[in-house]
Amino acid sequence: MLTCSLKRLNLMSCYLKTKQCDECIKEGTEGAVSDLTKANEVSPDDETIADVLR
16 A cells, blocks of 8 residues: 555656646545545444545
8 A cells, every 4th residue: 555655656756857747736636535434444444434424
């Protein structure tokens, strides 16, 4: 899981360096949703995670 996050951060850094800001935002948003979905699977009773995903 950490490897995936590091790859995502590296890709986002590349997008920023090449001034592809929209792609960077898109990648970061997809990563956040993915991370929150995994967190919700691990802690399904955590209402904070569920609220953010709604």
